Amino acid sequence: MLEGEIIKFYRKKAGLTQEQLGKDICTATHVSRIERGETRYSSEIIELFSQRLQIDIENEIAVVQNIEKKLHKWHTSIILERMKEVDKIKNELECIQYISASNFATLYQLLLARYYLLKQIKEKAYDILVQIRKDTPAMSSYERNLYYHVNGLYYLAQYIRLENENRQKALQELKKINIEQYGNPEYYYHLGLAYHWTQSKVMAYFYAEKAFRYFKKTNNYARAILAESMMLVQLEGSTQLDFEDIVENYENLIDHSEALGLTDKKGMILHNLGWMYFRRRDYKNAHLYYEKAVKEANRKSLPFLNRLYNYLDNAEEGNILSSKMILKHANEGLALSKKATNDLYQVLFSLLIFRVSSTTDEYFLYIEETALPFFRSHHHVTHASKYGKLLFNYFVKNKQYEKAVETGDIFINVP
Structure with missing residues (x-):
């Protein structure tokens, strides 16, 4: 029963054994059975436990019963990007000490990861997802689909690096979602975005349009604008x-x-x-x-x-x-770029500087020795292809045919 679960949580929090909690009230065995919900008990016993643990049991029960409703309200606020409400509910949830031991602990952690992604604190979201994967908790069908969604969002959050690996991972995770079990059409937008980054224009348009209709129906005008913009790009x-x-x-x-x-x-x-x-x-x-x-x-x-x-x-x-x-x-x-420790834009701005201020030979030497190896090793496919072709033409023009063949093989077989 709920009272037993709450008593157990606060007993452990107080550092008491079952025997210490039950002293002069009941036996340790009876305490154990109450905590596991295996026996009936009087309201007087629960009240004595509450006094010893210095909690208001009625208030704690009311708070716990409201957890699920508050968590789904939080998710809705995140979807609508109502940031004041998002932060307010987060603070309220953090005040519920029992939440980490409740049946809603996994749901709370998944939504917390979504919160951090919304706030662009990717490292904290990643830590939560890693911990969930490590613990491999038993999830409800809703939680499992939310897990796929948050995973997909994490990989989409890496889009600025234009890494093909992250694009594919995002798409793979989002395609696992069963909308009938999940019931959150918002994910259509992210699935469309994943298809966009993998250059699947038809599928990107298809899901962006589905997301647009959902956002428009729910009066989520900000997200509807984004979805329509994605449709136009396709x-x-x-x-x-x-x-x-x-x-x-x-x-x-x-x-x-x-x-x-x-x-x-x-x-x-x-x-x-x-x-x-x-x-x-x-x-x-x-x-x-x-x-x-x-x-x-x-x-x-x-x-x-x-x-x-x-x-x-x-x-x-x-x-x-x-x-x-x-x-x-x-x-x-x-x-x-250096201040933000962003390697990609350090290379891109350096290329631009070489292109404008240096000799042709210096520019292509930078492409050969620095830029192209970086793009290839970090799976920046578009940049690797663009600068690989430029370097190939440069080598051909200068009759460096052996290097031209090597470079041609690189940009033709970009990973």
Whole structure:
């Protein structure tokens, strides 16, 4: 019975043996049977135990009975990204000492991992997931699917590194989810994102649309904007809509984000639109949107480094900014990358600096000795392919055919 479980928890917390708790009240054997729910007992005994343990048993029972409801409310708040409510409920749950010994301990830990991922504290989320895997607790079907979801979210949180291994792991985990058992259509968005990062445009669009309908139905406008933005990204290069229609949809999303005060979402959409123009080699329009996206980003964040690099890369390729201006901002990006200990952007900004300020030979030597080995060892497929091809052409041009063959084999067989 619940009273017995609570008594056991607080007895252990107080460092008392069953004999010490039952002294002058009942035998240690009777205490053991009460804690295991194997015998009937009077309210007087429970009251005496409560006095000895200095707890209000009625209040503790009420709190425990409310745990499940509070945990599901917390999950809903996380899905809706209502950060004040998310933090408030977290603080309330932390005050429930019994939660770690209750039947909801695993659910609590899984949602705590989701909380840390939402707060971008990936290390703490990882520690929780490792502990759950180590303990291999018996989970309900809901908890098991939530576990797959949180695992997928953890690997998606590594997306900024563009590592193919993390993309595949995210997709593998999210595909394990049984929506009938889980009942949380929010995961469609993350599954769509995983398909997007594995370049499966049709599947990414399919799940992004399902997520969009769910978010719209539940009045989750911020997430609906993200889902619609993902849908638009998949249409790039398709014949389903004219490019002008896609741009108009993007502009509408930007306006909606601004009206709702969603600065982070607005910045992401601006960046996506800049990327679409860049892919069309419309460097002038790409520059306009990239510049706006950079201004919307927190300078201490990874999105800032990503946007700044793309902004400068586009400006250099389109001959929009002077070499002096590109070098100034590229060195700023390099300094921020070092401060954030982000190896990927240290390499990318260094490449940009070499490209603008150094001789051709120095630039390609850096690609050969530093950049390409880094991209390959960290599974940065897109970068490895791009710079592998550049290096191959450089070797061919300089009649270094043996190196050209070696490099060609590298970028053709990128892992």
